[in-house]
Amino acid sequence: MAAKSFDLIVIGAGPGGYVAAIRAAQLGMKVVIVEREHLGGICLNWGCIPTKAMLRSSEVFHLMHRAKEFGLKADGIGYDLDAVVKRSRKVAGQLSGGIGHLMKKNKVTVFMGEATIPAKGKVSVKADKGGEELTAKNIVLATGARARELPGLEADGKLVWTYKHALQPAHMPKKLLVIGSGAIGIEFASFYNTLGADTTVVEVMDRVLPVEDAEISAFAKKSFEKQGMKIMQKAMVKKLDRKGDTVTAHIDVGGKVETMDFDTVISAVGIVGNVEGLGLEELGVKIDRTHVITDEYCRTGVDGLYAIGDIAGAPWLAHKASHEGVMVADLIAGKHAHPVKPESIAGCTYCHPQVASVGYTEAKAKELGYEIKVGRFPFIGNGKAIALGEENGLIKTIFDAKTGELLGAHMIGAEVTELIQGYVVGRQLETTEEDLMNTVFPHPTLSEMMHESVLDAYDRVIHM
Template structure:
């Protein structure tokens, strides 16, 4: 049924709903290709990632890293007083970082001839968008509509964030003070990062996970090392735990009581100054008019092909709203290939395993980075697996920096010389994983990767050595 009557107020080639890392990249690329484009955003340019996720979190984590470096300086002969954290200044640094980049997004869109429309949009019909701005309605038309509305934090039944005692990531990014104690529910990337961050800032942190290990999306080998590292730093980790309830004590001044249960210990009661709910995200697909097209799965994600097409004429979806992994760089990548397909610049679909080659980075201490599949998955698929693990304790740069915790694991098919995956744990590994991604994208065999020249002394050498070891020719390890 068509809800729109009459002529459109404005005609476009492309309309993008949402200005996060998927939406604004789609808008910029469409503008570059000469398409008349509008991007509609009801909140901040840059979306959750830039304003309330990836960027401000990393700014806070940098402050925590500085505090940790000061505390550990004695290991390399630098003696200093125990650092104190001025929370307001740290939060201000985080907000300045986000605001600077958000301003840059606006400039990039305008510089590429893209109209930025502020308001709430719904897909009124094929090729039609209804925009609400300050109580006024505009009807827009476009041959191509790209939904890039992202996702928001999930809740648990009966546990509702109140913004004061029970937090989502938004409140965790702008604390008035560092809580004496913090219980984090969920140990995915968001939960683990905040657990690591607040532990470094001085909170007594407990990290809860309903599955059998923390960071369940990573390999058991990675999870085990991070668990030991967290425990050594004073972070209590509890897996296979069900959270039954969270009750705010009084008006919240008394913190919260968290009731849990597990098969081994039965029911337990924890207390904390604050509780952070970090149990994943849910797609922002409601109230967009998409239900009329029968393109939403049971969880509310938009069903699309590898180029973002929904199967409905002129309607596409990219980023978190189109399914996981819910990562900013995945959204931006999808934006480029979707718009290029719309413009006829490319037609070929992505390979079936493209989602496995979205790099995963978690900015805890130690950092975690992985891509592709692990040893168990490779064997299950029938590969003749060659693998090697090299520890950072064997790397000169890491030794000199007194950052030897962690390792690099690579997985190779011994018959085809194909790189199947890599997992890294340690300082700076989120910067290293890109070389594996580039090699895989370019079709570089493992033997060629191993023969490449890695600068010395750098942490990057660990990947070259691991790849050589997997092929049976290690130089600096046994």
């Protein structure tokens, strides 16, 4: 079989791979993308997008119960879990189809199948109906990651679920255990708790949402507990005994093991990179704990081979993968490429209340030796938040006391996943506290709290 020649081969069509392919095509390259399962990858089919669709359903359900507060009447409030899931799958399907259209529009060749790299610049694709041999000077690895499974806590789809099972539940959990309180764990805990599941979250670290600022984590814990969740911190699930329709969890809390019964367990204990079966070790690619080691430009050290997105390490976020995809395409085309700075990438968690952050936490800024100024503003002091009935929240900003540089911003409350972008742009433009103070924020908006938080850091807050 004669090998087909391209300028660039992309392995994996998630938010890193398909974006790299589009940008490379825009730059005049002949591009092929190889995907073994779904265009759009995990994010679009089994991650970011369908979870947000489901969380929107639970948010509307929550608001329906508050109808009376807003002078409205809603009787006989209920939900149809199958219909909620169906809507979520439809949203994912619509977007996945959209990726196929984008590939056609940008003249990117798509091969569905398993890829291996037998030698530098060569890719073999194994598909149900035969295969393909491809060659290109440059190859981008964008194979993503999958759920980490801990020994004894493996998913079975019936009693113990991964995120995939939780997105297509076989039943509505009555008593739910969520292992891990990162973004994935806490979003599912939020969804099922809102729909009425008696929810317990176990976190091995000393706080929920452990990558967030400690103050935000504490605020989140209080909010979750108010909603009826049980939060166990500095705790570890040692083993799960499965019998009939019950899982007995053995939970170690400070050296003392407690047993608790559940009908459903969701395991959200991190991810592992999809590095197997590609032939990477034989090529000389360095792998550390299932992630490919790269430089700041996503180069693997093997000539013409790049790795982007989850396979290339933290932060494991779709928008980081997409940005890396564009950067690598620009780099291959000989254009000026800007490396991705991890501390300039915002993290968003769509639990209730929402959580969003960018830059350094207060503890990290101090650890790095900065002298800092910290500002805070609560949602209760904002007219729009009160009008929305969303007084529960906080915005926190951290500045370098010497230069006025915005070091970090941390938020919890309604719509903060949209608000955070203001601070992201500010950091990208290397804004100072003075720039932010002199910016006129529109009224009445939630964004005014961003202004007030900055003012508070410099003892100039108005509405508090």
